[in-house]
Amino acid sequence: MVTAFASRTARSVSVRDVSLEDAFARREADAYEGAYRSFGPRMYSTALRLLRDAEAARECVHDVFLHLWRRQNAYAAQRGSLEAFLVTCARNAALTQLRTFSRGRAAIGKFPAEVAYEMEEDPIERERVARALRQLTSDQSDVVQRAYYRGMTLSEVAADLTIPIGTVKGRLSTALRALRASLIPGNADAG
Amino acid sequence: MQMQANEHIGEAAELYAAGQLDAAEIAAIEAHASACEACLRRLGEAEETVLALERVNKPLAPPAATNVLPFARRQISPWWLLPAMAAALLVGMLWPRAQPQHNVAMLAMVNGHFSHAQFAGTGPKAKVLYARDRSWYYVIVAGTGRYDVYGVAGDNRASLGSTNAAGSTSELFVKNKERFDHLELRDGSGAMETATIR
Numbered sequence: 001m002v003t004a005f006a007s008r009t010a011r012s013v014s015v016r017d018v019s020l021e022d023a024f025a026r027r028e029a030d031a032y033e034g035a036y037r038s039f040g041p042r043m044y045s046t047a048l049r050l051l052r053d054a055e056a057a058r059e060c061v062h063d064v065f066l067h068l069w070r071r072q073n074a075y076a077a078q079r080g081s082l083e084a085f086l087v088t089c090a091r092n093a094a095l096t097q098l099r100t101f102s103r104g105r106a107a108i109g110k111f112p113a114e115v116a117y118e119m120e121e122d123p124i125e126r127e128r129v130a131r132a133l134r135q136l137t138s139d140q141s142d143v144v145q146r147a148y149y150r151g152m153t154l155s156e157v158a159a160d161l162t163i164p165i166g167t168v169k170g171r172l173s174t175a176l177r178a179l180r181a182s183l184i185p186g187n188a189d190a191g
Numbered sequence: 192m193q194m195q196a197n198e199h200i201g202e203a204a205e206l207y208a209a210g211q212l213d214a215a216e217i218a219a220i221e222a223h224a225s226a227c228e229a230c231l232r233r234l235g236e237a238e239e240t241v242l243a244l245e246r247v248n249k250p251l252a253p254p255a256a257t258n259v260l261p262f263a264r265r266q267i268s269p270w271w272l273l274p275a276m277a278a279a280l281l282v283g284m285l286w287p288r289a290q291p292q293h294n295v296a297m298l299a300m301v302n303g304h305f306s307h308a309q310f311a312g313t314g315p316k317a318k319v320l321y322a323r324d325r326s327w328y329y330v331i332v333a334g335t336g337r338y339d340v341y342g343v344a345g346d347n348r349a350s351l352g353s354t355n356a357a358g359s360t361s362e363l364f365v366k367n368k369e370r371f372d373h374l375e376l377r378d379g380s381g382a383m384e385t386a387t388i389r
Contacts, residue, residue, distance in 0.1 A: 044252070078228055081239065091241060148209055154211050172206065173204075177240075179240055179243070
């Protein structure tokens with residue numbers, strides 16, 4: 001109904017529908033279906049990029065909604081945009097599937113970083129993200145490619161790069177904050 | 192990562208959003224964020240980063256438009272949840288492997304709202320799952336025998352078809368908008384069972 005928060009940048013952040021977010025937080029069924037219609041496609045494409053399996057990605061999106069439906073206080077509008085919350089949930093659910101099933105485990109090792117770009121449609125978004133990634137140090141980029149794009153666990157990244165797991169955590173965290181500063185100007189690191 | 196309940200989230204927000212924490216760590220962070228608005232916003236910011244990275248992907252419509260919540264519509268009273276889950280569990284037990292009709296039926300269940308009824312009579316154990324709007328009926332019979340299924344409404348009896356063996360059970364999935372009072376299950380020996388559709 002009401003369109004509220006305008007995007008922080010010209011492109012990267014969505015306009016937020018406060019009434020939908022509030023209704024979703026109250027766990028109203030209509031809001032769940034509205035959120036599915038609005039954000040399901042991006043959740044699905046996010047899961048699909050990791051899982052490479054249409055049915056598994058579809059189930060992943062449904063699992064997210066069912067899981068949230070069964071939880072009290074899973075989302076609050078103060079947290080941030082519902083779209084960001086749901087896309088992150090979908091990505092994490094897909095990662096869990098990858099890590100749980102052996103076929104997924106096998107797929108992780110084969111998953112080339114370049115695949116992250118094969119599904120891109122918007123060349124402007126692609127260039128923005130590519131530019132932001134290029135601004136990372138090579139150490140940070142190594143960790144982001146493995147932990148974020150390939151879905152490797154922190155310990156897998158640590159073993160692959162032969163660095164301590166604490167270093168992996170620090171580099172990943174710092175890199176993602178740097179990416180946020182690049183991709184969402186005006187919303188730089190909150191510390 | 193050991194996190195105390197009174198400890199702010201800090202860099203763990205990015206690890207959380209990137210899916211790099213275990214269940215205990217996630218629970219600790221969510222417990223803390225539920226009582227700390229600054230950290231809740233911190234999680235939201237980290238999630239915005241994930242969204243910004245994922246925006247490069249083309250949003251794709253999932254294959255098959257589906258209702259996101261099989262059971263949850265406000266006009267459905269809560270009593271419905273348990274029978275629906277029980278029915279889904281029953282189907283899962285009866286069909287350890289996916290069968291073509293099973294797939295169709297499962298999709299129908301995911302897409303809509305269904306109920307179920309037990310067949311009673313002299314035949315084998317059997318059940319019917321059916322859409323609350325009567326758009327489909329799904330008959331499951333223990334064993335591999337072939338049974339004719341009829342829908343009965345008042346004095347009218349309509350043949351819905353016959354069950355087909357699928358693994359250790361026999362099944363029939365039929366799309367039908369009629370509101371039957373009950374379904375009948377018959378085999379060649381004259382055994383008959385009835386399930387009441389409410």
